Amino acid sequence: MTTHPDLARVAFAARLARHGDRPAVLTDGHVLSYRELAERVDDVAARLGTERRLAVLEASNDVDSLVAYLAALTAGHPLLLVPADKPAAVASLVAAYDPDVVLRSGNGTPVVDERRPGTRHELHPDLALLLSTSGSTGSPKLVRLSHRNLDANAESIAEYLGIGPDDRAATTLPMSYCYGLSVLNSHLSRGASLVLTDLSVVDPCFWELFRDRAATSFAAVPYTFDLLERVGFAEMDLPHLRYVTQAGGRLAPDKVRHWARVGEQAGWDLVVMYGATEATSRMAYLPPELAERRAGTIGVPIPGGAFRIDPVDGMEHGELVYTGPNVMLGYAEQPEDLAAGRTIEELRTGDLARRHPDGLYEVVGRRSRFVKIVGLRVDLGQVERILSDLGVTAAAAGSDERLVVAAEDVQDTSLLTKLVAESIGLPRPAVVVHAVEQLPRLGTGKVDYPAVAALGAPPAVAPARGARAEGPEDVKRIYAEVLDRPDVGDDDTFVSLEGDSLSYVAASVRLEQALGQLPPDWHLMPVRDLAPRPVRRGRRLVSFLETSIVLRAVAIVCIVTTHVEIFTFQTAHVLFAVAGYNFARFQLHGSRLPRLRRQLRSLGRVVVPSVAFIAVAHLLTDDYTLANVLLLNGIVGPQELTSQWHFWFVEMLVYVLVAVTALMALPWADRAERRFPLAFPLALLAIGLVSRYDIVDPGLPKPAPVFWLFALGWAAARARTTLERSLVTLLTLLTVPGYFDSTVRELTVITGVLLLLWVTALPVPAGLRRITGWLAAASLYIYLTHWLVYPALVPVSPLLAVVASLVAGIAYWVLVERVMVGFRRTPEPTPGGRPAATADPR
Known part of the structure; x- marks a missing residue:
């Protein structure tokens, strides 16, 4: 056992409260002071207990993850950081290291999942943090970092960047990545602030938040600068930006010079850095005043660190070796290694380097089988082992731009590309898989890795026979x-x-x-x-489409066939859950005012075509009234069921969308939804259940209450973890039964919600793929038009009536889309020059 009442702590984590009421964390809708942060950290630390235990944190860029991270450091519990969005890596490391506690984000309070009381591990007193060096593969090889490593590197970074209490860093990298984590550590060590977000730099909302929170810096990997160029970063007005840091791989010298000049003109500095997870992140930095003139170098060692260059047999340049208080304790490859103390005193980087007369160091090559791609260190041997485990003979090579894999006897390179990219956490465009009959080899029989790398050059990339590449x-x-x-x-x-x-x-x-x-x-x-x-x-017999698309297509076909009376299978209420699901996916990105604009615009896309068609139906028939045209029949219409109730679904959808749009326009509701993304729709579900169970009369003459189904779909979209999905599943199973007088109808709604929760895509016959898409896209229009189409055709042929109704709805959809294109206005600009986003909630 490892109980140590006087155990060393990470200083910057244990002394948060000393910064008092200074802002520690700023999000889109909330500010958390250091005092408040310390209280939250102390609460979770108390829940973790005093006996040292091995903990795993499924980390995201959110307050809960930050609190859990600091709580583990404060209480002295060795912590293994894993990206929350890589469940395979989480499962692999949990299986390999059998942690005592698993931490994850909750709804404002971190979840502490105790897998056992106490601990089964021997944990060295100096051990504070465990980080992976190989992306998101779940490889059991980890870097062991000490309390001193973390404090020393945080202080060193804060010193050479001149971080002060007024600095505010926006999070652009995952906290599970050592570079992203170093931003948190260095700012917290100086009482500075974190603008905590998981938004991408290509999202206009990121720059809106950046300005609104007066952020002074952000971190970038080489790939980030490609994104910055696309969004017009050089022309942005960012009055508080003080510096941009770059690490995570080599940035080409011409790009260093370019961005250094951009920064000089705009009044901010570019700080190029060099580091590794084994050094707790940073080993060198290039003083910003030298960035343009000495763009090819990594600069000088960080404060407290030192370099030397050891000769390498047969090579012109030697290997760069680093020493300093931030050098890791050593590696861990199994739980027993967690009891070990320091096993190395210096870090052999694997990089070949030279020292210039002015003291600046330059990396000129690598002697190892690692590459850094979009900021992730990728073990090429690990990539080959992953493929070997799948029965694929392959060789991996790469550069700072892409990973190139040559694979023998592979038919579907697209699937293999997706698998490799997801396994190591790279974007798919950064992975090139090339099918070959045999791996290229040297005369000695060894794999010719330069030839493998050459396969990734643009002129040489060609799809396998029978395949084509979409650019x-x-x-x-x-x-x-x-x-x-x-x-x-x-x-x-x-x-x-x-x-x-x-x-x-x-x-x-x-x-x-x-x-x-x-x-x-x-x-x-x-x-x-x-x-x-x-x-x-x-040729494929079966294709896969996203679940919500298939549900919409199937539901609208069932609605029409039910009304034609070919068979009875009522599915309209499933669409309310789908509407809530899509509302959460499309309408809840960005800050409050852009959200509101999108929601109003989407509401108009439901109301305008509906009112237009119903007005025509009112003029052509005696079945509808002005109340139908104004979508008010549900409020002022007759008690008995008549043709005036044909459009009840559209009216209820509009009522729900008006209600949630008005709610989300309120600042306090907007803040609550951001802070509690799952608890918020669950609270709406609870409110909706008041009318579902007739505790309160909703005040509508006929339709049964549907708002709770919309909220249930919303919650399904926000449920991320297995536990959260299980909770929404339980609520579905508890609330739907008894709602209708039909078990089949209730099972239909339950099945629809559970499919949204648990199944990403559903199979459809390959020949019906496009038709399914048309039906889903035109579902609202089919619902509107079929009331006028099928009655005249049922006497001729019920099947013809169904087909004609579907075709008429698709035709109306095409007409409306063309009319809307004709009236399309230039998107309203948002900060950063990007257009505001919009999305229909259906």
């Missing part, structure tokens, strides 16, 4: 055609181009056909990150 231009073409936006750029996203849930369907169908299965957040990804990838064009 950024193809993605731009799809966006331009679907959204009628000829101005699509590499940095644009589906959301920034004003995509909504109707165009979302059309775009996703075409993109998946071109690129393969899309990541869940593709609508927030820049065009460049969605391409290129080779796609196998062989």
